[in-house]
Amino acid sequence: MNNEETHTAGTSSDSGFVVERVYVPEEKSRTRKALSFMRANPLFSVGVALLLSFVALAVLGPALVGDPLRTNPANMYSPPSADHWFGTDVYGRDVFARAVNAARLDLSIGLAIALVAMVIGSAIGVVSGYFGGRVDEIVMRMTDVLLAFPGFVLALIIVAALAESLLNVVIAVAAAYVPYFIRLTRAQALVEREQEYADAARLVGNKPFRVAFRHVLPNSLRPALVSATLVTGWAVLTVAGLAFLSVGIQPPTAEWGVMVGEGAGDIITGEWWTSLFPGGMIVLAVMAFHFIGDDLMEERL
Amino acid sequence: MSLLEVEGLTVGLVGSPYPILREVSFSVEPGEILALVGESGSGKTMAALATMGLLPLGIEMTDGEARLEGQSMVDPEGRVTRTAAQISMIFQHPVGALNPTMRVGHQVGRVIQINQELGRTEALEAAVEMLGHVGIPGPERVARNFPHQLSGGMCQRIMIAMAVACRPRILIADEPTTALDVTVQAQIFDLIKSLASEIGCGVIFITHDLGAVAEMADRVAVMYGGQVMEESPVRELLADPRHPYTRYLLESITHEVDHRVEDIGVDFALRGCRFGHRCLSAHGKCNQFPPLLEISPDRSVSCFLQLEEPI
Numbered sequence: 001m002n003n004e005e006t007h008t009a010g011t012s013s014d015s016g017f018v019v020e021r022v023y024v025p026e027e028k029s030r031t032r033k034a035l036s037f038m039r040a041n042p043l044f045s046v047g048v049a050l051l052l053s054f055v056a057l058a059v060l061g062p063a064l065v066g067d068p069l070r071t072n073p074a075n076m077y078s079p080p081s082a083d084h085w086f087g088t089d090v091y092g093r094d095v096f097a098r099a100v101n102a103a104r105l106d107l108s109i110g111l112a113i114a115l116v117a118m119v120i121g122s123a124i125g126v127v128s129g130y131f132g133g134r135v136d137e138i139v140m141r142m143t144d145v146l147l148a149f150p151g152f153v154l155a156l157i158i159v160a161a162l163a164e165s166l167l168n169v170v171i172a173v174a175a176a177y178v179p180y181f182i183r184l185t186r187a188q189a190l191v192e193r194e195q196e197y198a199d200a201a202r203l204v205g206n207k208p209f210r211v212a213f214r215h216v217l218p219n220s221l222r223p224a225l226v227s228a229t230l231v232t233g234w235a236v237l238t239v240a241g242l243a244f245l246s247v248g249i250q251p252p253t254a255e256w257g258v259m260v261g262e263g264a265g266d267i268i269t270g271e272w273w274t275s276l277f278p279g280g281m282i283v284l285a286v287m288a289f290h291f292i293g294d295d296l297m298e299e300r301l
Numbered sequence: 302m303s304l305l306e307v308e309g310l311t312v313g314l315v316g317s318p319y320p321i322l323r324e325v326s327f328s329v330e331p332g333e334i335l336a337l338v339g340e341s342g343s344g345k346t347m348a349a350l351a352t353m354g355l356l357p358l359g360i361e362m363t364d365g366e367a368r369l370e371g372q373s374m375v376d377p378e379g380r381v382t383r384t385a386a387q388i389s390m391i392f393q394h395p396v397g398a399l400n401p402t403m404r405v406g407h408q409v410g411r412v413i414q415i416n417q418e419l420g421r422t423e424a425l426e427a428a429v430e431m432l433g434h435v436g437i438p439g440p441e442r443v444a445r446n447f448p449h450q451l452s453g454g455m456c457q458r459i460m461i462a463m464a465v466a467c468r469p470r471i472l473i474a475d476e477p478t479t480a481l482d483v484t485v486q487a488q489i490f491d492l493i494k495s496l497a498s499e500i501g502c503g504v505i506f507i508t509h510d511l512g513a514v515a516e517m518a519d520r521v522a523v524m525y526g527g528q529v530m531e532e533s534p535v536r537e538l539l540a541d542p543r544h545p546y547t548r549y550l551l552e553s554i555t556h557e558v559d560h561r562v563e564d565i566g567v568d569f570a571l572r573g574c575r576f577g578h579r580c581l582s583a584h585g586k587c588n589q590f591p592p593l594l595e596i597s598p599d600r601s602v603s604c605f606l607q608l609e610e611p612i
Contacts, residue, residue, distance in 0.1 A: 196398040199355060202462065203390055204412040218402035 017112050042253070047291025054247050054285055058107045058154050061100035062154050068093065068101040068254035077271050087273035089263060101254040106285065109170060114228045115234035116174040121181020122217065122224050128182065129189030131211040136186070143179035151176040155238055159248050169248040177231050181224050188220035195219075226296045233289025256282045303328035304503045305352075305388075305471050310365035312351050320363070322347055322527040323575075326593060327469060329503035336506045336514040338486070338550075339524035345507045348391075348524070349473045352505075353388055364462055368441035368472060389469040393492070394475045395456035397446040405459050406432070406444025411464055428466070435462045435492060438562070454485040459580075460493070464498050472497060474503045478513070490517055515539060520599075523547050526575030529593065533600040544600045546576045574604070582606060 003056075028036075038045040062068075072092030080087040086095035128139040146154065151173075158172035193216050194200060201215045236256075242248040243257030244264075251258050256278040263275030310325040315409045322344045329335045334576045337345040350356050354374065367374055392398035400408060410428035414420060419427065430527055432440035435458045438592070447452045449455055457477060464472055474493055478486040494517060497504045506517055514521055514535060522532040523546065531544040542548045572579065573588035580587065594608070 193356075196392045197400045200390070200392060200398045200460075200463070201400065203353070203355065204467075205415045206411070215400050215403070219400070235570060 026276065041295060042258045043291045044295040047288045047295070050284055050288035050290065054103055054107060054288060057100055062104055065097040066137065068092055068098040068173075069252055070094075075179040077257060077266070077274075079271075080273050086277040087271070089259075089271075089274045090266065095259070095274055096276055098254040098259055099256070099281055102256045102259065102278065103281065103285075105249075105254065106239065106256055108284075109131070109166070109239050110232045110236040110285075110289075112170050113174045113177065113239070114232040117177035117231060117235075118181050118224050120174070120230045121178040122185040122221060123213075125185030125224075126183040126189045126212050126217045126220055129186035130216050140186075141181065143182050146179040147183075149176075151180075151234070152238055152241060155242060156245070156247060159242060164250065166249065169239060170243065172248075173235055173242075176238070177235065180227070180231070184219050184223045184227055185217075188223055189216050192216045192219045202245070226293065229289050230293035230298060233286040236280065236289070237286050266270050302474075303331075304331045305329040306368045306371075307348070307352055308366050308369070309352055309370070309373045310348060311363050312347060312356065312360060312365075313363055315359050315361050320527065320561055321360070322351065323531050323590070324365070324593075325351075325367075325524070325527070325579050327529060327532055329505060329524045331470075331503055332498060332501050333520060334497065334504040334506055334518045336508060336518035337524055338508060338511065338514055338521055340509060344507075344527035345524055346475055347348060349390070349475055349505060349507055349526070353390060353473065355390075370590045385395070387469060388471040388473065389467070390473040390475065391457070391460050391477045394480050395453055396448055396480075398460055401448055403445060404445055405451070405456075409444075409459065409463050412463050412466045423553040431458065431462045431466050435459070435465075435496070436488070437462075453481050454489070457481060457485075457489055461489070461492060461496065462547050465500060465502075468500050469502055471503045471505065472500075473507070475507045477506075477510070486513075492516075510541075511550065523550065528574065529570040531600075531602045531604075531605060532593070534601075538598060543596065543600070543607060544604050545580045545606070554585045 017071040067184045070093065072088070075088055076090055077082075078084055078088045078092075084094050084096065088100075089095055124139060128136045149157075153189060154176040155173045156172050157168055158175055162168040189212075193212075198211060198215055199218075208213070211267060239248065240255070240257030240260070243250075244261040246261060249255045249258055251262060259278035260275045260282070263271070263273075263278070266272070266274045306328045308326050310322055311320050311465075312322040313320040325344070326561035327335060327337070327348075336477070337348060339345050345355075351362050351365075356362060366541070374387070380597045384405075399405060399561055406425055406428050409431055410421070410424040413427045414421060416426070417427075429440045429444050432444055437443050437455060437458055443451065443455070443459075448459075451459070457480075461477075468601050470495075477493065478489050481489065490513065493504065493506075506514075508514060508517075518535045520533065521535050521538050523530045523544065525546050530546045531538065531542070533543075538547065539551065572590065574580070574583075574591050577583045577587040584605075591603045591605050593603045596607055
């Protein structure tokens with residue numbers, strides 16, 4: 001019965017000039033737009049949310065938690081509690097305070113490494129791609145040699161060769177990622193230098209270096225910028241990995257890799273919290289950068 | 302002496318014995334608009350690029366010379382000495398010919414800065430003035446825009462502003478309106494024409510549109526298969542085409558074509574006239590290269606049919 005009724009109702013409007021559907025663009029509020037964007041890009045949104053929390057933690061955190069270096073022999077190895085959210089370690093230091101302070105250090109190092117590697121790598125890459133010829137050949141063979149080593153091993157070798165300091169860790173890890181950026185930027189520069197605007201720039205009398213850096217470089221940066229997000233994540237991992245092997249950043253600095261390294265032995269005796277929490281922070285931080293970088297790379301946005 | 306003389310331009314792939322352009326010659330007088338006409342792949346753009354020394358990678362000029370006011374534009378070591386104040390160019394795709402990451406005002410300003418040795422701010426002011434001059438409404442605002450924020454017609458006006466900003470002696474316009482709306486075409490033609498007469502520069506106008514040629518040009522060089530078929534003042538060419546190819550080209554517009562040419566490819570290995578195998582008047586001698594024959598002081602045709610005693 002019900003079906004028939006709807007059927008007749010449908011046909012009756014066909015005979016008259018009844019406008020059945022009018023397209024009215026839906027007025028979406030900002031929040032609804034944001035929500036539908038998040039639904040469409042769940043991993044990216046998780047990545048951004050994670051990254052924002054880490055940034056908040058790194059900026060505000062250290063002021064709110066206690067001194068990461070203050071020892072308390074009376075309170076060693078206390079398990080996670082309301083007082084010590086992540087418990088305390090062998091010297092009675094608050095693991096939460098250390099992990100939060102480490103967030104600031106690790107994120108800044110990761111960003112610094114990605115930035116240094118991108119700036120140097122892109123500059124070399126654009127020169128190599130734009131000018132081509134001998135220069136290109138030499139640069140490419142050098143990157144081949146460097147890329148033949150896994151980034152981690154290369155960073156390990158360089159840190160070991162340099163004196164141990166924070167700056168040297170940044171230099172070493174950045175150097176390990178430079179060839180990667182050289183390749184990316186060079187490939188794009190090869191495309192961009194054939195574009196008409198590059199011709200036009202040469203035509204009006206710009207010097208070759210100016211065409212390369214003012215015209216071709218900005219247009220060749222896209223792949224490098226996208227990869228910089230991924231590299232930031234990898235850099236955090238590499239720095240932590242080096243610290244875990246007691247290369248680079250040394251105890252008692254509050255750094256995730258140092259903390260995992262110090263706490264690794266505690267697991268056997270049952271004090272899992274000293275290494276698990278900083279380890280989890282590393283995982284989350286690397287994941288955040290990976291989610292963002294992955295979506296950017298596939299141009300889903 | 303003409304303003305620009307291009308003589309015997311021969312261009313080919315590096316290492317290939319078959320030339321893409323074969324002995325292309327034309328000349329431009331001050332204030333004159335020369336149209337290079339021909340179908341796709343006839344070598345119009347290639348001839349312009351070779352004149353400017355802007356040949357793409359893997360293509361080289363093997364013979365010939367381009368002289369501006371009697372001066373070669375290539376120094377003895379083979380370096381291009383041309384400056385933007387001598388020759389500049391308007392490209393086919395205005396949006397692609399502007400740097401997407403630079404504000405248009407700076408792009409125009411940069412040209413002025415390089416060629417007139419002005420400071421950055423003065424050059425930018427001059428650029429804004431120039432933008433107004435090419436008919437862009439609200440030039441101060443537009444100067445701060447990036448190319449993707451502007452329409453194709455606006456971008457082409459900006460390209461034109463860039464091209465004429467340093468008052469070149471020769472302006473090359475490579476199909477300046479093919480990427481644009483028909484309604485914008487006429488405006489761009491008028492703009493190029495009025496700016497050219499204002500500066501007094503010669504214009505090389507590349508197109509495949511004979512309507513545009515009739516409207517714009519003073520003289521025409523008809524190209525086919527990398528060879529100049531006929532060079533002539535535009536009125537005479539339209540009234541009395543001498544080369545068979547020119548005739549077919551004109552007929553193709555009025556739909557008077559009473560024959561179909563099946564094979565439209567150009568055989569670059571051919572020694573003789575490159576139009577030979579499509580030409581209905583072809584005869585035995587056409588398997589040799591036809592020289593450009595002067596049939597009157599300002600007309601020349603590259604065809605054996607123009608000889609006093611045809612075979």
